[in-house]
Amino acid sequence: MLAQSHPAAAASAGLAFTVVGHGVLRPVTPDDFSELSARLPSVLSGDWSVAALEASPYRQRVLVKDDAPSILLGFAEFYLVADECHLLEIAVWTELQGKGLGKQLLTAVLDEARAEGCTLCLLEVRRSNAPACALYERAGFVVVGTRREYYPPLEAGGAREDALLYSLNLT
Numbered sequence: 001m002l003a004q005s006h007p008a009a010a011a012s013a014g015l016a017f018t019v020v021g022h023g024v025l026r027p028v029t030p031d032d033f034s035e036l037s038a039r040l041p042s043v044l045s046g047d048w049s050v051a052a053l054e055a056s057p058y059r060q061r062v063l064v065k066d067d068a069p070s071i072l073l074g075f076a077e078f079y080l081v082a083d084e085c086h087l088l089e090i091a092v093w094t095e096l097q098g099k100g101l102g103k104q105l106l107t108a109v110l111d112e113a114r115a116e117g118c119t120l121c122l123l124e125v126r127r128s129n130a131p132a133c134a135l136y137e138r139a140g141f142v143v144v145g146t147r148r149e150y151y152p153p154l155e156a157g158g159a160r161e162d163a164l165l166y167s168l169n170l171t
C-alpha cells in the first residue's frame with residue numbers, strides 16, 4: 001500500500017511543493033547542486049558533477065524534511081512526454097534507506113506525473129537491484145520487458161547486466 005500523499009501549498013515563487021508524510025518533494029535549486037554532487041555518486045552511477053546537474057534537461061526533485069527544506073533526504077530525476085512519465089533515477093541516502101522514504105519519493109513523483117495528465121510510468125532497473133525492484137513492485141509496477149545486457153558491468157571485468165522494464169498504469 002502506498003503512503004498517502006496530498007498536494008499542499010502549490011506554486012510558491014514557481015516552485016510546486018507536495019507534502020508526503022514526513023517528507024516534502026520540491027524541485028532542485030542551484031543551492032542544492034553542491035550537496036547533490038557530493039552525495040549522489042555513492043548511491044547512483046553516472047556523472048553527478050555540478051556541471052552535469054546544471055545541464056540536465058530532466059525534472060530534478062529532492063525529498064526534504066517537511067520542517068527543514070534545506071535538509072535533503074533523497075533525489076529523483078524524470079521526464080514527462082505526452083501522457084508518459086519516464087523515471088530515470090530515484091535514490092535515498094544510504095544511511096536513510098529502509099525507512100519508507102523511497103516510497104514517499106516515488107509516490108510524490110507519481111502524484112506529480114498524474115497531476116500533469118500522465119497515464120503511464122515507465123522505468124528501467126538493473127535486474128540485480130533488489131531494493132529498487134522491491135520498491136517498484138510494492139508500488140504496483142509490473143515487469144513488461146527485458147533489455148538484454150543494457151547496463152555496463154558494476155565492476156571492472158564483470159559482465160554486462162540486463163535491465164528490467166517496469167510499467168505502472170497511473171489511471
Ligand SMILES: CC(C)(COP(=O)(O)OP(=O)(O)OC[C@H]1O[C@@H](n2cnc3c(N)ncnc32)[C@H](O)[C@@H]1OP(=O)(O)O)[C@@H](O)C(=O)NCCC(=O)NCCS
Nearest residue numbers: 089090091092097098099100101102103131132134135138
Ligand atoms: C531503491 C531505494 C530508493 C529504496 O529506498 P528506501 O527508502 O530504502 O525504500 P523504502 O524504505 O521506502 O522501501 C520501499 C519498499 O521496498 C522494500 N525494500 C526496500 N529495500 C529493500 C531491500 N533491500 N530488500 C527488500 N525489500 C526492500 C521495502 O520493504 C518497502 O516495501 P514495504 O512498503 O512493503 O515495506 C534505495 O534503496 C536507494 O536509494 N538505492 C540506491 C539507488 C538505486 O538503486 N535507485 C534505483 C535505480 S535508479
